[in-house]
Amino acid sequence: MKVKRNPMPAALWALGIVSAIAMADFILHRLHIQVSTNLFHVSKRNAHHAASCATKLDGLLASNRTFGPGWALDLRLRFRTQQRLQKQLDRYLVSHGVVWVEGNSASYPDQQRTFLALAANPCVRQVCEVGFNAGHSATVWLSAQPGLAVTSFELGVHNYTRVALDFLQSRESHRRRINVTWGNSLHTVPRAATEAPRRPPCDLLVLDGGHDFRTAMGDIINMRALAASPFHVLVVDDVYCSADWCHDPTSALEAAVNNGLVKILKVYRSADGTRGFAVARYNMQP
Template identity: 35%
Template sequence: MSITEFLNSNGFYDFEGNSREVPGQMRDLIRLTTTPNINIMEIGFNAGHSAELFLKNNPSATLTSFDLGIHSYVPVAKSYIDATYSKRHLLFLGDSRVSVPEFVKDYPKMVFDVIFIDGGHDYEFASADIENCRRLANKDTIVIMDDTSYVDGPKKDYTIGPTRAWREYVESGKIIELGKVDYDSFRGMSWGKYVV
């Protein structure tokens, strides 16, 4: 049973957008996270779709997630992840602008191999997430920003903040961009490495 089927069986049918809706993004996320024994971090657990993707496709990976926890399906999704991928997932609830710096303070030597940022989509949130995650990275860490868009034409609100924050970090030399993809007019992703 998939996480979506499990959530449906518990009465949850409506979720925020997620990477499972975009086959090309799923392939790229799997490709970027299949190195054995990696430690992955994500901002934006939501209904657990990306968590399932990471843990299912890399049996030796561990995942630490940060999420606001505002949706009633979050604890149900967490219970599925814990039952299916025992002892491989941690979830910290709260505003990532607070919870990630607290995590850094509590675990000052922690470094992640991959960081997937899919949190708040306003510029202030996206920029804070990129900056705060930098303290959990080394020169080899892959950082992925979801919901970037480089296609011409109108933009969806949820792409404006992440795209601006990502561009600023690349242009300022704080991130070396390794790739970016627009999967359609309104869904894209960028990835690179921090300059640390």
């Protein structure tokens, strides 16, 4: 015999619905609190990470020695590794008929030591440079940390540039860590900026491209869109030095400073005054 169930009173239905809504609201509220708390912790972690990175950078910049006594042994070993790699690169270039290359960091060892120390900061995971040239600075970045990646923007007017890249990419440990974007940086860097959400941000940005004012100024402005936030380091080469090619890049950097785009942290010069570079950072405020 079929038993007929009594229908649930309307009052009980209403009470059940209200209870379900209240429970859902409570759960959503707790989730909101948890998400908000997680975001707060992430924000605090990012701020702490940036502060730690900045402290490491301040320690480097406060030193009057570029690579003298007191430097960590592992930095000395990395510099020796870089020097060996650079010699191998030079031999490879010569073996491929290259007898001349434009001026590069190989002629300024103190600069390479400082570059190595900047890139060895564990906060730096991605280097972006304008000006690959013969790959000498790339040997510094690749030697600074095993997992550090390098993106270069290079005009590519010299045949030896591709020869140098072939050498570096022929090594298994470097092949996937270095990439060159060919073309005028005034076009390729803005194009890369449109891909920024799909690219890792640049922790160390190095500008050593065209030395006319228009190109130097354009590179300073355009590379900002690729800079990591809140921590990054900007290096502008060939500034505050006596050589003719330093004039326009210096003027461009000073214009960027005067317009609030860049803050200079320290300027380095060679003993004879013919070479110089500035360590700086972008103002990332909108």
